[in-house]
Amino acid sequence: MWRRLPVKRLESSSEGLGLERYLGSADNWLVTAHKNADPDAVASALLAYVIVRGLGGRACILFPEGVSAASKRLLAGLGIEVEYCTGDPPANVVVVDTANPAQLGGLREVVEGASILIVVDHHRPGDLYSRASYSLVDPSAASTTELLALEARRMGVEIPQSIATLGLAGILYDSKRFLLVGPGTFRAVQTLIDYGGDYSRALQLLTQTGGLTLSERIARLKAVSRARLGRACKEVLIAVTHVGSYESSAARALLEVGADVAVVLAERREGYRVSVRVSRGAEALGITADKIALYLAEKYGGEGGGHSGAGMAQLPFIAPSIEEATDMVAKTLPGRVGRICTGGK
């Protein structure tokens, strides 16, 4: 099943080689990804790091606002030590798994001011691509990890075993355990296994149910207990709620308990970070998470985007409290969702 619409491929060079040429044009790189880096973003960053090193360059990594809870478990479980940048980051930047500057948080200016900017990603084209010196972007890929794993193999760069296992977890995570696959997904999986990646270990680290921290479980339960319910298109259930953190996890939890559209607000210094998740049933009706995230961004003046199943919006403070902001979103959303499934946009 394909979840993405065909989008024009932006890769600058059909023969490959482009990434290698650009990475070879400088000897020190900052590697970064989107905020709250998920396993695909973290695995992609580590693979980009390994490729730079394999080509003889130096690199260090920064994850704006840290990595997600699942990524933390993977890094700790695999004993991977990330080489973080100390002091001023290098002026040349590789950004992975990120389409929009807003997703870069505090690193936005560093990335926008990069001397050389390389973007490797599988999202629909966003603002970041137009600024890049070189972009390897393939929206038909299920993950960014698979693009970089195949690049590493093409270049003959050695991938350490633990990072190959992390890569398998990255692909498992973004492909929803192979519900969503692209043309290179299985080739990349085989490649990572050839490098010594341990598939069952990756699966085990990702699926540990006891791996949820106490605070993540509390956030999920609070999200459910505070949910405002709406309904559209007869049977599409919409849940809008708020949490202090773990908004993505909370949105997934809402789908698990029966919502078709889950929208979770969390307060941040600069406004509300909104995580959107959509069930496969709703996706089949044309209701996609990126449409909802974009709608919220347009209505309230922010930025938003994502995939069919998962999206993210960054909104300004639209109400005096997060309770009222949640109420506002809960009131407007059913009408919008209803228009989508009756054939509107």
Ligand SMILES: [Mn+2]
């Ligand atoms: Mn991804």
